Amino acid sequence: MKSLGNIRRSFAPWTDPAAKPFISFKNVTKRFGDFTAVDDLSLNIYHREFFALLGASGCGKSTLLRMLAGFEQPTAGEIILDGTDMAGTPPYKRPVNMMFQSYALFPHMTVEKNIAFGLRQDGMSKDAIGERVSQMLKMVKLEQFASRKPNQLSGGQRQRVALARSLAKRPKVLLLDEPLGALDKKLREETQFELMDLQQNLGLTFVVVTHDQEEAMTMADRIAVMSHGKVVQVATPAEIYEAPNCRFVADFIGDVNIFDGKVVSADGTSVELAVDAGLTIKVATSDMPAKGSSAGFAIRPEKLRVTRQPPANPTVNASSGELWDIAYLGDMTVFHVKLKNGQVVKASSLNAQRAVDDPFTYDQDVWVTFAEDAGVLLKD
Structure with a gap:
């Protein structure tokens, strides 16, 4: 069976017409004065899905998350969570918890007390709190740090404390607002996979807001790409990358070369463009x-x-050119080639071998070629 990219898991309720969404945004609009942050947006998210809201700053993704959490109210539209309309429901009565980018840990409390805080507010018994906190500490591998305070922890450890506190109340939905932004690159990559494993083991629904494309592509089952308060495309990471539905998505996700031309023929299975x-x-x-x-x-x-x-x-699908720049990145080499039409394109090659016979050099005359199914036709 062919698919666009490798599949992490077979979980895909959005392909089943009978599947009922766990979270539904129905024609939701949010205005702040004359500014429309979210514009007549409709979106479905399913139970146990790891869902990402991806977009540039100001696209409306954090506003959407805050409306789901109850910190903001929609100007128009409905937000349905597990069959219940959330209109008028305050944040503390919603079956969701939110993990902020700043983590918002209490500096005067130990790790143990930070995790227990929400449970004590809910009136849980002391023994039950102790058992739950122990479970959370074990889950995030911080048992030996229970008595430390946040300023005695690394950034990654503080992130885990915030995560444990968010999960301690066992919400139906965990909302993550740029959760890994404060971590260094290596730790961020490690934590992404830890979050994925944790989400699947707990069987919860995660909704993450991020502007980091790689983060969304790594963690999410599906991604909603947003722009100016609207959802431009909702699809799996592989579909977003390999089959963008418009120029904006193609250009926003990853590196891409875009050619513009005129249609000279279309035979039902292929199209020819004159560039x-x-x-x-x-x-x-x-x-x-x-x-x-x-x-x-x-x-x-x-x-x-x-x-x-x-x-x-x-x-056809070939052009001569001149090799302008070469960047060796370790795992791959990137080439910038100026084609005969003057356009500079980017090509990359995996460095599968340590040594290269007769490597390319600057200013060489080269050819750039590609297969008929290597790219996509853009609708706009």
Whole structure:
């Protein structure tokens, strides 16, 4: 069975028409004076899903999360959680908990007391609190730090305390607002996988807000890409990356090369685009734009091949060019090639071997080629 990218798990309730959403935003709008932060947005999230809201600053993703938590009220629309309309329900009565980017730990309390705080507010018995806190400490591997205060912990340890405190009350939904932003790159990558494992083991629904594309791609079952208060595309990470539904998503997620041209033919299975300076692109697609119409083509750097020799057919999906820049990144090498039409494209090659025979150098004449199914036709 073919799929777009590798699949982390078979969990995919959004593909089942009979599946009932766990969280529904129905035509939700949020205005702050004359500014519309969320604009008539509808979105479904399913039970046990790890869902990411991804977008640039000011796109409305944090406002959406705060409305779900109850810290903000919608100007219009409904938010349904587990079959219940959340309208008028205060934050402390909602079956959700929120983990903030700053962690918001109490500096005068020990790790143990920070985790127990919400449980004491709920009137849980002392023995039950002790048992629950022990479970949380074991879960985040901080048993030996129970008596320390937040200023005696590393950033990663404080992040785990905040996570344990958020999960101690066993909410139906955990909301994470830029949860890993304060961690260094290596620790952030390690924590991403820990969060994924934790979410699946607990069987909870996680909704994370992030502007970090790699973070969303790593952790989420699905991603909602947002722009100007609207959801532009909702799909799995592989679908977002390999099959963006528009130019904005193609350009926002990862590196991409975009060509603009005119449709010269469409035969039902493929489309040919004429690009400047005689470059012809043939793309396998079921979308059939009208002949003569303008269209775009997006292709990722790793789908381009750089060679010294011309291909068998140098007139389609191929262009000669000059190698302008080379960046060796360890796991891969990135090439910047100026094509004969003047456009500079980025290509990347995996460094599968330590030594390279006859490596490329600056200013060489090269060819850039790609397969018909290597990129996607852009609708706008």
